[in-house]
Amino acid sequence: MSPIESLVTVMHKLIKILRRFEEKIGFCAALFIFAGLYMGLIASPPDYYQGEVVRIMYVHVPFAKCALLAYTTLFLGSLFYLWKKDPVVDNLCHAAAGVGVFFTLVALVTGSIWAKPTWNTWWTWDPRLVSFAILLLILIGYVMLRALIDDPRKEATYAAVLAIIGFIDLPIVYFSVEWWRTLHQPMSISVRGISISPEIRTPLILMSIGMSLLFIYMLAIRTQMLYLRHLLEAKQGGLLSEPERRLRDDLS
Amino acid sequence: MPYFNIIKWIVWKDLLSEMRSRENISSLFFFAFNVILIFSFSFSMDRDMTLALMPGLIWVAFGFTSVLGLGKSFLSETSNDCLSYLRIAPVPKGAIYLGKLIGNLCLMLMVELILVPLFIVFFNLDILDKLLPLLFVMTAATVGLCALGTLFSALTVQIRAREVMFPLLLFPLAAPVFISAVESTQGVLSGDPFSFYRHWIELLMIFDLVLTIASFWMFEFILDD
Numbered sequence: 428m429s430p431i432e433s434l435v436t437v438m439h440k441l442i443k444i445l446r447r448f449e450e451k452i453g454f455c456a457a458l459f460i461f462a463g464l465y466m467g468l469i470a471s472p473p474d475y476y477q478g479e480v481v482r483i484m485y486v487h488v489p490f491a492k493c494a495l496l497a498y499t500t501l502f503l504g505s506l507f508y509l510w511k512k513d514p515v516v517d518n519l520c521h522a523a524a525g526v527g528v529f530f531t532l533v534a535l536v537t538g539s540i541w542a543k544p545t546w547n548t549w550w551t552w553d554p555r556l557v558s559f560a561i562l563l564l565i566l567i568g569y570v571m572l573r574a575l576i577d578d579p580r581k582e583a584t585y586a587a588v589l590a591i592i593g594f595i596d597l598p599i600v601y602f603s604v605e606w607w608r609t610l611h612q613p614m615s616i617s618v619r620g621i622s623i624s625p626e627i628r629t630p631l632i633l634m635s636i637g638m639s640l641l642f643i644y645m646l647a648i649r650t651q652m653l654y655l656r657h658l659l660e661a662k663q664g665g666l667l668s669e670p671e672r673r674l675r676d677d678l679s
Numbered sequence: 680m681p682y683f684n685i686i687k688w689i690v691w692k693d694l695l696s697e698m699r700s701r702e703n704i705s706s707l708f709f710f711a712f713n714v715i716l717i718f719s720f721s722f723s724m725d726r727d728m729t730l731a732l733m734p735g736l737i738w739v740a741f742g743f744t745s746v747l748g749l750g751k752s753f754l755s756e757t758s759n760d761c762l763s764y765l766r767i768a769p770v771p772k773g774a775i776y777l778g779k780l781i782g783n784l785c786l787m788l789m790v791e792l793i794l795v796p797l798f799i800v801f802f803n804l805d806i807l808d809k810l811l812p813l814l815f816v817m818t819a820a821t822v823g824l825c826a827l828g829t830l831f832s833a834l835t836v837q838i839r840a841r842e843v844m845f846p847l848l849l850f851p852l853a854a855p856v857f858i859s860a861v862e863s864t865q866g867v868l869s870g871d872p873f874s875f876y877r878h879w880i881e882l883l884m885i886f887d888l889v890l891t892i893a894s895f896w897m898f899e900f901i902l903d904d
Contacts, residue, residue: 509900564851575838585834588897589848595893596852599886603855606878
């Protein structure tokens with residue numbers, strides 16, 4: 428068996444492993460998130476500068492990290508799909524994009540709520556803010572694109588192309604806004620460099636682990652769902668390309 | 680057939696059909712003319728305000744026009760099933776992409792060249808001595824727009840609701856082009872020395888290079904399937 432073939436088998440095995448362990452992953456995610464929320468919302472003291480507002484960071488930072496994790500998964504999966512055309516990987520990408528929309532949206536909204544009392548504005552031309560907004564638009568575009576293509580093979584390829592182009596584009600977006608901001612609004616952000624004390628670090632780490640587990644859990648569930656739908660469609664003949672399907676309809 | 684010949688034939692074919700029908704260039708021109716008219720109704724501007732708003736207005740007009748023009752790029756290939764022939768033609772797919780890209784670039788630059796005098800007339804701009812750097816900025820930004828637009832045109836031409844999806848995919852990814860094009864146009868129009876906006880031009884060049892290579896590479900998968 429070639430290394431590529433064994434990699435594909437690994438992907439199929441991964442689905443099986445996820446099926447077996449998904450409940451435990453979900454349970455661990457809940458455990459970590461509850462512990463993190465307790466420590467963040469009740470046990471830890473308010474921040475010296477930001478006061479109680481800092482507590483939203485315990486939700487915002489893990490969500491933002493998981494959004495990036497989702498897009499990295501999507502990018503690597505898309506590369507792998509274009510290389511091997513494995514439908515399971517395509518389902519994984521589709522799932523990662525859907526979950527990514529959720530995490531990116533929550534990261535943007537919580538960030539905005541945090542920014543209002545801290546920076547006294549809902550929105551500013553910060554490179555991270557703009558890159559996340561663009562990321563959200565790309566992910567929504569990705570999900571919409573998939574919904575608009577009938578042929579499953581075309582759908583997977585086009586979506587993978589979009590994901591890869593978007594991933595290459597994002598660093599340029601980041602730098603373009605960073606140059607823009609540093610040249611035109613040198614005053615805006617003064618909260619860089621929050622020194623992280625253990626009281627804040629512990630709940631942040633717990634929440635990050637919990638959210639990552641939640642991400643894996645959601646990804647596993649969604650991948651399986653899409654995979655099952657894929658199998659169902661294959662049974663109904665949906666796996667055929669459009670011309671093949673037309674041919675079949677003509678023949679019957 | 681040598682690589683450059685393929686590119687040359689694709690460009691020739693696109694430009695010839697455009698020369699004969701004049702369908703795209705005239706509709707693009709009148710669309711952009713409408714946009715400029717709406718701008719001049721909407722803003723009553725003095726000189727300072729004109730200089731402050733002009734770069735944004737120019738690139739909003741060019742951006743909308745490019746959606747109309749680039750989106751159609753592969754639409755012409757759907758009639759008579761030309762797309763299938765392009766797909767099965769025994770030539771490297773990258774050459775088809777580059778040919779299409781250059782054809783689109785010529786079309787967009789032509790439209791932009793016609794629009795610049797209109798901007799000068801309608802907004803009473805005094806920029807005759809800055810035309811050369813302005814054209815340079817326009818070319819650099821249009822290359823980036825066309826690189827992405829050509830790829831997405833090939834991608835959206837075969838899906839439902841393509842007119843909606845094309846700008847939805849193009850605009851977020853082209854954000855760096857618009858930011859740096861507006862900033863460098865601002866620099867050119869206000870007469871800043873080149874070193875003030877050099878980094879924006881560099882960013883445009885980086886974007887052009889990276890996105891052209893990436894799209895060139897990805898185009899193969901789109902036309903293969």
